[in-house]
Amino acid sequence: MTLINIRNLGIVLGNSLFSRLNLVVNAGDRIGLVAANGRGKSTLFRCIAGALDASEGEITKARGLTVGYVEQNVPARLFDLPFYAAVLDALSADQQESESWRVDVVLESLEVPEALRERPLKQLSGGWQRIAMLARVWVTEPDVLMLDEPTNHLDLGKIAMLEAWLNALPRDVPVIISSHDRAFLDAVTNRTLFLRAEQSQIFPLPYTRARGALDEADAADERRFQRDMKVAEQLRKQAAKLNNIGINSGSDLLVVKTKQLKQRADKLEDAAKPAHLERSAGAIKLSNRGTHAKVLITLEDAAVQTPDGTLLFKTGKQFVCQGDRIVLLGANGAGKTRLVAMLRKAIEQPEVAQGGIKATPSLVLGYGDQALADLCDVDTPMETIIRRFDIGDQRARALLAGAGMAIELQARPVGQLSGGQKARLGMLVLRLANPNFYLLDEPTNHLDIDGQEALEGELMAHQASCLFVSHDRSFVRAVGNRFWLIEKKKLVEVESPEGFFASAAKPA
Structure with a gap:
């Protein structure tokens, strides 16, 4: 049963995000x-939800269809509300009076601990805030569920x-998920839409198999081109x-x-542009200055403690x-970040003793954290760039452009950049530091799949030495060659x- 029919949809916001998109959303x-x-995923969601009009094409929905859209950010007005109240707020006044039980049912299904339900959202982790936004939408019992970067x-x-x-979930409820988490997409999807500026592609397969089919289609497209x-x-x-013969002979x-x-x-060249040649979101490149040292860091039964000494x-x-x-594994709160x-301190400040940790003097650190702090x-x-590195303005502009930052973005405060733009800037800073050891905390946060794969490729190509923490299972499997696990205080x-x-x- 067709619930949503998208025909020849196009969005132009400054430039064309996508065009001629056709998609049928069926039950299940x-x-x-x-x-x-930045290629239009959230914009497409807003169009389907009815919050934005498309530049061209149309979206038709089954009569009476309700769409639940779980956005990425928490509205400011909800931060002071307790978790339970923030979810209850999504219901109408009449429903709040007579059907508050629906909130309890949803929170139980999402495994929200009782202790968190009365805490204000602003006091909760980003993960629990995302769960709260999902609960707010699901409690309204939508016919279609849309999730924007839910992980x-x-x-x-x-x-x-x-x-x-x-x-x-009930099998007849369709779910549309925008995500850069490849393992997650494989676990929960049965169709994959690759949204492109032109000629978007959809396959009746979860992500990894769909990506293989897309690569085959792109290779055929390249051969045709x-x-x-x-x-x-x-x-x-x-x-x-x-032309030469005609000029010499005077033949009209x-x-x-x-x-x-x-x-x-001309016509052949105009029509031959490969569909897969998309505008780049910015290149990710790393460097590795190398070192003659075989052992980079030695840990001699170092004690990892909380700030209060526990x-x-x-x-x-x-x-x-x-x-x-090396991938550092462990439950939240186990001490990975500590x-x-x-x-980091042992490498950057060797004069300050870190009990049980010794770094070789030739180590040059490339550090990146998930908050891009x-x-x-x-x-x-x-x-x-120019304050940290001894390069001229022209070189800095060229490097930033290569990282996906056009001239107007180069002059914008970092705080106004998107998460993906900040991540690519952070990777450029890492590259220019020219390290021989990378210490990375959730490096794929904010990176799209192309960026994740580029980072994987760079770490492998440069035979980089690194230790990292990541919840991205695909990234861990692709990059790690040693695995350290924190368990039972060891x-x-x-x-x-x-x-x-x-x-x-x-x-649990």
């Missing part, structure tokens, strides 16, 4: 929406809970020969044929060696992350 669909940052800020346990929750370009080149050569017929051949070549775990004797790509902070919100991207090495992933997916 679980659609993954994939696109680069942002969620730890592995909450991601697993959300996967189970979505897969337990090269073939058509060769034909156009031959037509132009023939036109040039006929040859002049007309020359013009026709050029027109055919022991979280001890590291035992561990070594970080050149070429290691260990990362201790390692090393970027100053009041500085512009230009100021960020740091132990395990063969793979799969056991931890499985345990994180089990209900």
Whole structure:
């Protein structure tokens, strides 16, 4: 049964985000929406929800259809409300009086602890705030559910809970999910829409299999493009020969044929642009200055503690060696961020003793955290680059443009950039630091799938030595070659992350 029919939809906001989009949403669909940052995913959601008019085309919905749209951000007016009240607020006044039980049902299904339900949203983690926004929408019992980046800020346990929750929904309720989390999309979708400026593609497959089908289609498209370009080149050569003969002989017929051949070549070239050649969101490149040291960091049973001195775990004797790509695994609150902070301090401030941690003197650190806290919100991207690195304005502008920042963005305060733009700026800063060891806390936060894959490729291509924390299972599997797990107040090495992933997916 068709519930939503999108025909020839196009959106122009400054430039064209997408055009000629056709999509049918049927009962039972679980659609993954994939696109680069800033390419119109949220805009498409707003159009479907009725909050924005399209530039062209139309959207028709089944009579009486209600669409529930879970946006990324919490409205400011809700921050002071307790979790329960924020969800209750989504119901009408009459429903609040007589059907408040619906809130309890939804919060139970989303495994919201009783202790959190009376706490103001502003006191909760970003993950619980995202769950609150989902609960607000689901309590209204929509016919269609749309989720915009639902796994942002969620730890592995909450991601697993959300996967189970979505897969337990009534099968006739269609769900459209915009996400950069590849493993999540594989777990909860059965169709994938690749949103493109032109010729968006949809496949009746979850993300990974759909991506394989898309790559095959793009390869065929590239072969067609090269073939058509060769034909156009031959037509132009023939036109040039006929033109010379026509001029020398004074033949009007040859002049007309020359013009026709050029027109055919022009038409072929105009029509031959490959659909997969999209505007880049910005390149991600890393560097590796190298080091002769074999052992980069030595841990001698270092004690990782909370600020008040409570022991979280001890590291035992561990070594970080050149070429290691170590993933630090552990439950929230286990001490991952504390260990990362201790390692950073040991490398950047070797004169300040870090008990049990010793870094080789030749180490040059490339550090990035999930909050991008090393970027100053009041500085512009230009100021960020030229103040930190000895490069001229022209070189800085070229580097920023390569990272996806047009001239107008280069002069905008960092605080006004999108999460994806900030992430790419942060990666450029990492590259220019020219480190030989990367310490990364949730490096894929805010990166689209193209950015994640580019970062994976750079870490592997440069044989970078790194230690990182990540909830992105696809990224962990692709990059890690060693795995440290914090459990029972000890740091132990395990063969793979799969056991931890499985345990994180089990209900507490």
